[in-house]
Amino acid sequence: MKAKIIITPKKAVLDPQGKVVENTLIHMGYQGVTGVHVGKYVEIDLAPGTDRETAKATLNEAAHKFLSNPVIEDYRLEIE
Amino acid sequence: MKAKIIITPKKAVLDPQGKVVENTLIHMGYQGVTGVHVGKYVEIDLAPGTDRETAKATLNEAAHKFLSNPVIEDYRLEIE
Numbered sequence: 231m232k233a234k235i236i237i238t239p240k241k242a243v244l245d246p247q248g249k250v251v252e253n254t255l256i257h258m259g260y261q262g263v264t265g266v267h268v269g270k271y272v273e274i275d276l277a278p279g280t281d282r283e284t285a286k287a288t289l290n291e292a293a294h295k296f297l298s299n300p301v302i303e304d305y306r307l308e309i310e
Numbered sequence: 311m312k313a314k315i316i317i318t319p320k321k322a323v324l325d326p327q328g329k330v331v332e333n334t335l336i337h338m339g340y341q342g343v344t345g346v347h348v349g350k351y352v353e354i355d356l357a358p359g360t361d362r363e364t365a366k367a368t369l370n371e372a373a374h375k376f377l378s379n380p381v382i383e384d385y386r387l388e389i390e
Binding site: 237264266270271272273284285288296 | 316349350354355377
C-alpha cells in the first residue's frame with residue numbers, strides 16, 4: 231500500500247520557482263504554458279495490511295504538522 | 311489542460327530527506343511505514359486547445375534537461 235502527499239504553494243502565494251520554470255519553458259520556445267506551480271511530493275510505503283483509516287489520520291496529522299506549512303501551502307493526501 | 315511532472319530520487323540513491331520523514335513518522339508512534347521517498351512536484355497549466363503531443367514532447371525534454379537530474383532522479387509525466 232502506498233500513500234502520496236502532494237504539497238503545493240497556495241494560489242495567492244508567490245511561487246518564484248514556478249515562475250522560473252514557466253519563463254524557461256517560454257524561452258525554450260514553448261508558448262502553451264499559462265502557469266507553473268512547484269511543490270513537494272512525498273511517497274510513503276505502508277506495510278501490507280495497514281489500516282487505511284489509521285494511516286489516513288496519521289498522515290493527515292503529519293502533513294499538517296511537519297510536512298507542509300499550512301500558512302502558505304496546501305496539501306493533498308491520496309492512499310492507494 | 312494540466313501537465314504534472316513528478317520527480318523522485320532513484321531507488322538506489324540515498325534519500326536523506328525521506329529517511330528523516332520516515333523516522334519522524336515512527337517517532338510519532340506510527341509503525342506502519344516501510345519507506346518514504348521525497349521528490350518534487352511540478353504542475354503546469356497549459357493553454358486550452360494545446361496540442362497534446364507537442365506538449366508531451368516539450369515537457370519530456372524540459373523534465374530531462376532541467377527539471378530533473380537524470381543521473382540520480384526519475385521523472386513521470388502525466389497530461390490530463
